[in-house]
Amino acid sequence: MPPRPRHVVLERRIATLKAQLMTLGDLRPGSLSEQYNVCGTAGCHCKADPPRKHGPYYQVSFTWQGRSKSQFVRREHVATVRQHLRNYQRLRTLVEQWIAAGLELSRLRLAEAALPSSSGGRAPRKKRAATARRRQTDAS
Numbered sequence: 001m002p003p004r005p006r007h008v009v010l011e012r013r014i015a016t017l018k019a020q021l022m023t024l025g026d027l028r029p030g031s032l033s034e035q036y037n038v039c040g041t042a043g044c045h046c047k048a049d050p051p052r053k054h055g056p057y058y059q060v061s062f063t064w065q066g067r068s069k070s071q072f073v074r075r076e077h078v079a080t081v082r083q084h085l086r087n088y089q090r091l092r093t094l095v096e097q098w099i100a101a102g103l104e105l106s107r108l109r110l111a112e113a114a115l116p117s118s119s120g121g122r123a124p125r126k127k128r129a130a131t132a133r134r135r136q137t138d139a140s
């Protein structure tokens with residue numbers, strides 16, 4: 001079986017990426033952190049030796065439209081927020097892969113467009129042919 005043309009491989013990869021993007025659930029950017037605090041109450045266990053600080057308190061930090069923000073997250077919402085953060089990372093990964101495939105596919109399409117009679121020759125030959133055509137165009 002002959003190998004699939006590269007552009008077919010890339011088209012299928014992009015179609016798969018689009019399908020995966022459609023399955024993403026709720027998402028949000030950011031990272032979750034835990035904090036432990038000390039209060040102002042005298043004799044509280046948070047000032048004991050060793051101290052047992054209050055917490056954990058959860059906070060999600062993110063940058064959106066050039067601004068850094070952070071929000072407290074209730075303990076019962078931590079699992080949900082973690083899932084949203086994972087979905088966001090998945091989005092970024094899928095988009096990165098789409099861009100990578102898109103760049104390669106664009107390069108292939110432009111090379112094909114520059115050489116209409118080509119039936120998938122090796123890249124270096126294509127490149128020289130494209131350069132030659134460009135010189136002809138410039139001369140006329």
Ligand SMILES: [Zn+2]
Pocket residue numbers: 038039040041044045046047054
């Ligand atoms: Zn305390």
